[in-house]
Amino acid sequence: MRKHVAILLLSLLSVTVVRAQDYVPAPENLEAREEFRDDKFGIFIHWGIYSMLAQGEWAMTNLNLNYKEYAKLASGFYPSRFNAEEWVKAIAASGAKYICFTSRHHDGFSMWDTDYSDYNIVDATPFKRDILKELSEACQKYGIKLHLYYSHLDWYRDDYYPLGRTGRGTGRTTHGEWKTYYEFMNNQITELLTNYAPIRAIWFDGWWDQQPGFDWGLPEQYAMIHRLQPACLIANNHHQAPFEGEDIQIFERDLPGENTAGYSGQDISALPLETCQTMNGMWGYKITDQDYKSVPDLIHYLVRAAGRNANLLLNVGPQPNGELPAAAVERMRQIGEWMQVYGETVYGTRGGDVPPRDWGVTTRKGDKLYVHILDLQDKGLFLPLSGQKVKSAVCFKDRRPVKFTQDKQGVLLEFDAVPADVDYVVELTLK
Numbered sequence: 001m002r003k004h005v006a007i008l009l010l011s012l013l014s015v016t017v018v019r020a021q022d023y024v025p026a027p028e029n030l031e032a033r034e035e036f037r038d039d040k041f042g043i044f045i046h047w048g049i050y051s052m053l054a055q056g057e058w059a060m061t062n063l064n065l066n067y068k069e070y071a072k073l074a075s076g077f078y079p080s081r082f083n084a085e086e087w088v089k090a091i092a093a094s095g096a097k098y099i100c101f102t103s104r105h106h107d108g109f110s111m112w113d114t115d116y117s118d119y120n121i122v123d124a125t126p127f128k129r130d131i132l133k134e135l136s137e138a139c140q141k142y143g144i145k146l147h148l149y150y151s152h153l154d155w156y157r158d159d160y161y162p163l164g165r166t167g168r169g170t171g172r173t174t175h176g177e178w179k180t181y182y183e184f185m186n187n188q189i190t191e192l193l194t195n196y197a198p199i200r201a202i203w204f205d206g207w208w209d210q211q212p213g214f215d216w217g218l219p220e221q222y223a224m225i226h227r228l229q230p231a232c233l234i235a236n237n238h239h240q241a242p243f244e245g246e247d248i249q250i251f252e253r254d255l256p257g258e259n260t261a262g263y264s265g266q267d268i269s270a271l272p273l274e275t276c277q278t279m280n281g282m283w284g285y286k287i288t289d290q291d292y293k294s295v296p297d298l299i300h301y302l303v304r305a306a307g308r309n310a311n312l313l314l315n316v317g318p319q320p321n322g323e324l325p326a327a328a329v330e331r332m333r334q335i336g337e338w339m340q341v342y343g344e345t346v347y348g349t350r351g352g353d354v355p356p357r358d359w360g361v362t363t364r365k366g367d368k369l370y371v372h373i374l375d376l377q378d379k380g381l382f383l384p385l386s387g388q389k390v391k392s393a394v395c396f397k398d399r400r401p402v403k404f405t406q407d408k409q410g411v412l413l414e415f416d417a418v419p420a421d422v423d424y425v426v427e428l429t430l431k
């Protein structure tokens with residue numbers, strides 16, 4: 001009997017030990033999550049020495065470039081036209097509220113003045129300027145929040161070992177120890193959270209590089225981040241349902257619930273959601289990729305994300321000279337013009353009462369339900385809003401009343417002509 005009690009006590013104890021590790025987000029973290037949700041739109045920046053090769057950020061692996069040869073790019077990296085304020089101004093003009101910047105991508109090159117490796121923008125390039133510092137200062141100045149992409153995987157270091165699925169052709173023969181690599185990462189992350197604060201989010205990537213079951217030491221790393229900055233939101237592009245300790249769920253190249261690119265079959269959690277998408281076809285600068293999405297398509301993507309309760313993180317890959325591609329800047333400008341008018345129907349909203357449809361989506365803020373009609377070939381639209389009473393319906397743009405009838409099943413909107421705007425928004429006021 002005594003033995004049984006002891007076992008019972010022991011198992012209760014182990015349950016409490018496990019429970020004690022359960023992540024309880026700090027109040028400021030919960031606040032940051034809501035603020036993040038309200039922001040709805042961010043710009044992703046993929047920039048590194050790979051921009052010189054102009055083949056995207058995977059060039060080192062895709063072309064099987066030797067890591068020592070690749071590293072020579074650094075001594076030629078001089079982005080003479082880099083101007084952090086110009087970037088941030090163009091980004092703010094797009095209506096985006098935050099930037100996610102690649103502090104260190106898979107190639108292992110650090111875009112800030114890190115003490116933990118000389119392979120960085122200040123020590124290894126003739127440019128010698130701390131790009132991240134300049135960017136963080138410009139962000140502060142213009143009220144743009146800063147998120148940092150940080151690659152867990154590394155194609156350059158010897159102590160990123162075991163080697164993962166990718167980066168096997170970069171010529172590393174010796175190998176150090178995972179432990180030193182893990183410490184290196186934690187030191188760098190500490191540096192980022194200390195010297196470049198506030199960082200609203202850390203956006204990890206690379207988990208998928210190792211075999212399933214590989215121990216990345218995430219719980220300790222996440223706990224360290226939340227200790228340093230409790231409000232810092234943790235995201236991880238592992239293409240899985242969120243892990244313990246994460247604050248945002250991200251989707252790559254697909255809206256939540258869709259899976260055209262093959263990275264997004266995972267369940268949708270209750271965490272804030274974010275979809276990242278390219279403006280052309282590549283994240284890092286690719287000279288031959290001029291296949292930019294149109295402005296209406298980009299606006300539709302942003303709106304469809306909002307209707308799914310998700311943010312859009314839209315990518316731009318700066319050129320090796322430090323400028324954002326003109327095609328991207330022009331699109332950002334036009335999205336911004338649209339947001340000037342329609343931002344109210346996007347910012348601060350949550351996914352609306354009517355689930356996403358082919359014709360469009362709904363967003364909700366207080367007693368307003370915004371019906372975003374993106375693609376309708378009809379003069380009527382039925383909304384299954386049973387149990388809701390609509391007080392009034394107006395066209396958001398010109399405040400003209402929209403005809404509607406209502407019964408138990410829902411609301412029928414009737415238009416004089418087929419809605420033809422990029423996004424024809426009907427504002428419903430609910431009782």
Ligand code: JFZ
Nearest residue numbers: 046057058106205208237252276283
């Ligand atoms: C990842 C990065 O590899 C990519 O460079 C970019 O930063 C993007 C936002 O995130 O994309 C992936 C992740 C995993 C795979 C492919 C691309 N994968 O598993 O093949």
